[in-house]
Amino acid sequence: SRAMLKAMIAAAKADGHMDERERGVVDAELKRLEADPGTQRWVEEELRRPVEPADVAAAALDPKASPQLAAEIYLASVLVVDDTTTMERAYLDELARQLKLAPGLKAELERKATLAEQDLVAAILAHLDAARDQLGELLLGKHRREVGAHRALEEGLVYGLLHPAG
Numbered sequence: 001s002r003a004m005l006k007a008m009i010a011a012a013k014a015d016g017h018m019d020e021r022e023r024g025v026v027d028a029e030l031k032r033l034e035a036d037p038g039t040q041r042w043v044e045e046e047l048r049r050p051v052e053p054a055d056v057a058a059a060a061l062d063p064k065a066s067p068q069l070a071a072e073i074y075l076a077s078v079l080v081v082d083d084t085t086t087m088e089r090a091y092l093d094e095l096a097r098q099l100k101l102a103p104g105l106k107a108e109l110e111r112k113a114t115l116a117e118q119d120l121v122a123a124i125l126a127h128l129d130a131a132r133d134q135l136g137e138l139l140l141g142k143h144r145r146e147v148g149a150h151r152a153l154e155e156g157l158v159y160g161l162l163h164p165a166g
Contacts, residue, residue: 002042003069004076005029007095009046010056014091018047035072053091057098071100071109078113082108126144 003034008029012022030043055075077095081088096106 001061002039003056003065003073005039005043006046006059007035007056007073007077008080009043009086010051010053010095011080011091013047013051014081015085015087022080051091053095053098056095060099070101071105074099074101074106075109075113078110079116 005026008026009018012018012026018026020078026043030040033039035043056073057070059065060073074096075094081092083091101109
């Protein structure tokens with residue numbers, strides 16, 4: 001939804017710039033949403049706008065919004081920021097205030113974000129370990145084939161020396 005995209009963009013820009021990882025998160029969300037050209041133009045406009053936590057919170061404060069939208073907006077914002085700088089921390093604190101999140105809920109959402117990041121890192125490391133193991137097996141197999149080819153060549157040369165033709 002545009003509310004979530006707005007939250008992600010604002011969080012990414014909270015420290016004054018959007019790095020490659022943060023832009024990648026926004027782009028991945030656009031792709032997941034199969035964003036039409038109008039939404040893509042809207043995102044480009046949002047990228048040029050100043051960061052205003054009140055604007056981000058406004059969608060969640062709409063009477064028609066679901067009760068959990070505020071929590072989802074805050075959680076998405078926490079997940080988008082990478083290293084929480086002083087500016088990002090101030091942005092997140094102000095966003096939580098604008099969203100009217102209870103301190104306990106805010107803390108719980110931040111804990112969930114940390115756990116999600118840790119799970120993601122663990123999954124990536126497990127994937128890298130598996131890839132490393134596969135590469136090792138491939139290299140070992142290649143080495144065995146090369147050793148086998150060299151042995152065959154050596155055996156052929158030795159046989160040729162021991163059994164000269166003609």
